[in-house]
Amino acid sequence: MSNTADLSLLQPVLDEYAGVKGSLITILQSAQEIYGYLPQEVIYHVAEATGSSPAHVLGVATFYTQFRFKPVGKYLILLCKGTACHVNGSDMIAKTIYETLGITDGETTEDGLFSLTFVACLGCCSLSPVMLINDDTYGSLTPEKVKSIISEIQAKEAAV
Amino acid sequence: MSYTIINVGQGSCGIAAGAGKVKKVLDEKLAGSGINVGIVGCIGMCWLEPIVDVYENGVLHRLVKVNENSAEEIAAAVAADDFAALSKYEITADDKDFLDQQTRIALRNCGIIDPESIEAYINAGGYKALEKVVTTMTQQQVIDEIKTSGLAGRGGAGFPTWFKWNAANQSAGETKYLICNADEGDPGAFMDRAVIESDPHTLIEGMLIAAYAIGASEAVVYVRAEYPLAIVRLKKAIAQAKEAGYIGKNIFGTDFSCEFTIKAGAGAFVCGEETALIASLEGERGMPRLKPPFPAQKGYWQKPSNINNVETFANVAWIINNGGAAFAAMGTENSKGTKVFALTGKIKRGGLVEIPMGKTLRDVIFGIGGGIKEDKQFKAVQMGGPSGGCIPEQLLDTVIDYKELSATGAIMGSGGMVVMDETTCMVGMAKFFLDFTAKESCGKCVHCRIGTKRMQEILTRIVEGNGREGDIELLEELCSAVKEGALCGLGQTAPNPVLTTIKYFRNEYEAHINNKKCPAHECRDLISYSIDADKCRGCTLCAKKCPAKAISGEVKTPHTIDPDVCIKCGQCATVCRFGAVKVD
Structure with a gap:
């Protein structure tokens, strides 16, 4: 097991919730915020700190779609697959992202720049189809629009 | 100079449409003018966002589809006291009709008051109902008032709200919990998000009244992690209400005390089910359990608990202020309000x-x-x-x-x-929902776990053109098995999208299975594109736009599509100005 995550970063969270029953999901959410995903050593560490087994912690974590077990790219694309987005063509948007970046649900580009995750509903149904890139929402998407949004980001990154 | 107020709609949708940038422009341009630019939540007219409300001596000019450029003009007009100049951005009478045809109770403050200000809520009559309840009403009177109103659970099941409150109230035990289900998981529904983002104090007040009625001293809001803005505004509102003494000990000087906590859900549709939600609150996998015991007897931490949805709570303060009878006066015999x-x-x-x-x-x-x-x-x-x-x-x-x-x-x-x-394929729609439920099934019940998966597989082969004779009957059989064999609402209702599409659109299923055709021209494996040589003028636009380079032809001569190369993206049909691209 590689041990690369700095576990001390999680200590304040573990201290805050020490002895507070029912806090496992909250602790895992904080951990994901710190590390960007849930590395295996963090799962083991949380299990030890909360007095449960790694299997139990992983069982809870894998149950919920929010948790990731692989690092994500610098730009996390959340593509909405809600009903309104489906009706307004989110499949075409997923296809465009695949054609442009070569990634689909749960994958990251080789350069580590983009990750794609399908989500159930972002609740912006009137702007469908919608995607969220980090904190920015992009609505009324078309294949052209998606391509230009991605190339803008790529250009910005290339300039850095 | 007119007395002017400007409010920019700042719900998630509005912000996504650019309301944040619009506000920034207005702020900059009106700095020092003495005119303050405020925020409001979501008015619900999403197709017109960003929306800016300008009040000229109390008269509303609702400006729609504002962008950074028009915001500059608007700021200049307002600063110059020239309200006539705003008319070109004003909402049309037709669009205004959208609001005029509504009766807003749960959404009464949404898009009208500043969601981040408790004073705005109090000025709109907020916390009056709470005061009335805790200082003048008994628990039973509150429950009776809700019973008179006929309010039923707005989260889906439509169970009478008073009945749940009463059951939790009657349950023995010192410690009781009041829980709000804000894990709005239905794809395609966003009213709970809008209420929390636009009028969080309405939710808090409704919850406090419910907590009083059942005898709970702790309230928990279980909110989707996918709604970050809602969480921020709710946290702020809770802090304000605490500061003002509406949350905490001895509310309005009475014996009633109530504390609030927020728990962020982690993404599981099944957590909309009460017992699964409770398991998730306790930090476990959100899997439903058998009822009884109902949450009213043994809920959160095995204590009596009552769970209602956001919209249900959003009606409560209005009912207390206006009386249950006024609420019940609206609606039908079975469904009130x-x-x-x-x-x-x-x-x-x-x-x-x-x-x-x-x-x-x-x-x-x-x-x-x-x-x-x-x-x-x-x-x-x-x-x-x-x-x-x-x-x-x-x-x-x-x-x-x-x-x-x-x-x-x-x-x-x-x-x-x-x-x-007409362009939506109903078999595809059924497949879309089964993709969802098969993924979201928690796996506890075999019929739901495996049944939804098998249904998804059958629907997939139908839309891919590999449907077999007897597939419709097989789907129907699976539907009844899953309905009967599932413990919770997720599995019991998962077949509904399939059953209704078979019931009303059986011809579409038959066309897919027997003729390998998709009548809506949506299923890519069942359609083909071709060019009508009589209509094609050889303008070359489609060939230029085709991402697969599947279209060939000389200028001013009819083009052709190579079906082996075509990826069926439909670009050619979209760009053709002569209607020459045929889909079959």
């Missing part, structure tokens, strides 16, 4: 709609919603999300009422109303 719908899909005016029960689907879709985008043909409306069904055109006059809607095979649900036109 109003209901909020999230109107989306192929609709001209999509957004949040609150109407009294008893209106027809046609009233909502063609009256308030303005009909189908691009005036295409209406095909169906999907109600109730993955637990609901598709209602066809011949049933558009169905009255909005829990019983009447259930009779169609759909459900009231949480109020998602996704409109579909």
